[in-house]
Amino acid sequence: MLFPTIVFSQKECEVTYISNEGFLIEIDGIKVMVDALFDEIKENWCDSPSDSITDLMKNSKPPFDNIDIIAITHKHVDHFNESIVVQHMLSNQNGIVICPNQVNAILAENPNYQKIKDRIISITPEPMSDSNIVVSNVSIKVLRLEHSGSMKKDPESGEMVNRHHDVENVGYLFSINGDKIFHCGDTNPLNEKEYNTFELYKEEIDIAFVERLFFTFYREKDLEMISKFLNPDNIIMHIRPEDKGAYFDYAYQKDGVYVFINKMESINIEVQ
Ligand SMILES: [Zn+2]
Secondary structure, rough: OOOOOOOOOOOOEEEEEOOOOOEEEEEOOOEEEOOOOOOOOOOOOOOOHHHHHOOOOOOOOOOOOOOEEOOOOOOOOOOOOHHHHHHHHOOOOOOEEEEEEHHHHHHOOOOOHHHHHHHEEEEOOOOOOEEEEEEEOOOEEEOOEOOOOOOEEEOOOOOOOEEOOOOOOEEEEEEEEEEEEEOOOOOOOOHHHHHHHHHHHOOOOOOEEEEOOHHHHHHHHHHHHOOOHHHOOOOEOOOHHHHHHHHHHHHOOOOOOOOOOOOOEEEEEEEE
């Protein structure tokens, strides 16, 4: 007698590290780029793409061909460059940009904006809120996440204020044929209230791209906090160049934690 067998189809998600928090993600033939379209930053506080990588992105050449979704978390130069986004969009006639309104306002200043504006979805949910959209058969939850604090003393009030308070930062939860990929942008890992509100740990996230400040603030408790907030099966840690060696040693033995050392390195992660 034959018994039906339940087959769990294992799928692979290919992740390529571009620079900083910029990644190319490919799963089920869908290609998503997050925070990848920027160029050289002439300081050593973050990785940035070389000219040859930037050229490939501008001209939609492999591996940056046929990108379905270009997601941008916020306007900072280590996540977004207006001219490169527009050039990419002109060479990729089917791609859709999703970004917060502040990023769209910068794109609107580009002389070629009219040619691409119909393929831009600009959305900034209110603080503590999210919005759901569908792009290229991918469901996307756009979450307003406070930009991490760079605390400075306000010269007038004397109070400590978050220098990035007004930066619209959004996180993205992509649902691609049931597989869930999360990218938090420059979230503030100390904002527990926000993460408690969103209850992302209930989402069964397959892969979470996580901001380096989880490690900066929580050190060896970082994975505990990421589990508490997100509970993902796999974590891709964004780490400052200077911390990579130390983090690699610390995280090396841990299941499902990945740290990229080299730009344009790709890995395959099994998802169900
Ligand atoms: Zn930022």
